[in-house]
Amino acid sequence: MNVETETLLYLDGVTVSFDGFRALNELSLVIETGEMRAIIGPNGAGKTTMMDVVTGRTRPDAGSVVFDGDIDLTRLDEATIAELGIGRKFQKPTVFERHSVWDNLELALAGRRRPLRALLRAEGPKERARIEELLGIIRLGDQRERLAGSLSHGQKQWLEIGMLLAQEPKLMLVDEPAAGMTDSETEATATLLKEIAKEKSVVVVEHDMAFVRALGVKVSVLHEGSVLSEGTIDHVSEDPKVIEVYLGR
Numbered sequence: 001m002n003v004e005t006e007t008l009l010y011l012d013g014v015t016v017s018f019d020g021f022r023a024l025n026e027l028s029l030v031i032e033t034g035e036m037r038a039i040i041g042p043n044g045a046g047k048t049t050m051m052d053v054v055t056g057r058t059r060p061d062a063g064s065v066v067f068d069g070d071i072d073l074t075r076l077d078e079a080t081i082a083e084l085g086i087g088r089k090f091q092k093p094t095v096f097e098r099h100s101v102w103d104n105l106e107l108a109l110a111g112r113r114r115p116l117r118a119l120l121r122a123e124g125p126k127e128r129a130r131i132e133e134l135l136g137i138i139r140l141g142d143q144r145e146r147l148a149g150s151l152s153h154g155q156k157q158w159l160e161i162g163m164l165l166a167q168e169p170k171l172m173l174v175d176e177p178a179a180g181m182t183d184s185e186t187e188a189t190a191t192l193l194k195e196i197a198k199e200k201s202v203v204v205v206e207h208d209m210a211f212v213r214a215l216g217v218k219v220s221v222l223h224e225g226s227v228l229s230e231g232t233i234d235h236v237s238e239d240p241k242v243i244e245v246y247l248g249r
Helices: 047-054 078-084 101-110 115-120 125-137 153-166 183-196 209-215 233-237 240-247
Strands: 007-018 021-032 036-040 062-067 086-089 171-175 201-205 218-223 226-231
Touching (some): 007 047, 007 201, 021 047, 021 062, 021 201, 021 226, 036 047, 047 062, 047 171, 047 201, 078 086, 086 153, 101 125, 101 153, 125 153, 125 183, 153 171, 183 201, 209 233, 226 240, 233 240
Parallel strands (some): 036 201, 171 201
Antiparallel strands (some): 007 062, 218 226
């Protein structure tokens, strides 16, 4: 199947069942190149399963998952999909806590499969320049020598976003980046993601409606494994179906 070149990710009729429970029910979703999309929905709506399918952790029972024109993701494993340029950030930060912020970014830059080699070699000018650039993007330049384990929760989230960026993904899947953050960290995270979205396609799965509003992007509401509503945050917030199943007002 060929999809228009401006479409980066295309899900069509994707169904996933676990022990008779349909986690995804003929889900169809289109993410354009250069787009940031927010995905919201109640617990059990299929948000995590959708990301699992895109990244190769879960194989769908039916449907198409096409990336970057004509690449069928359903036939590929997780490592191959990551190498194609799909990066995922999980809800809980997973940084190397006993290494510095700088070292974490250097490890990510070298690639996940070569961490020991990365630590043993001295990085060159090109790598140092890229790490400096990443530190600026994630606003941790003054924390470069600090151990990652001593960072605040929000700073760890930013560091992991930087580590994901270091791998040069075409598409970033970011799971609940604002969870557990202070108000100021949440605001800074929205600004950070909007800056990243100028150059990358980003899918943000989130529960915090204020954070989604701050992103100012198109929103897809999932319910029972398929798209219930789509549009601006104002549009979906006023949709009677969304109010009934998710917003509860």
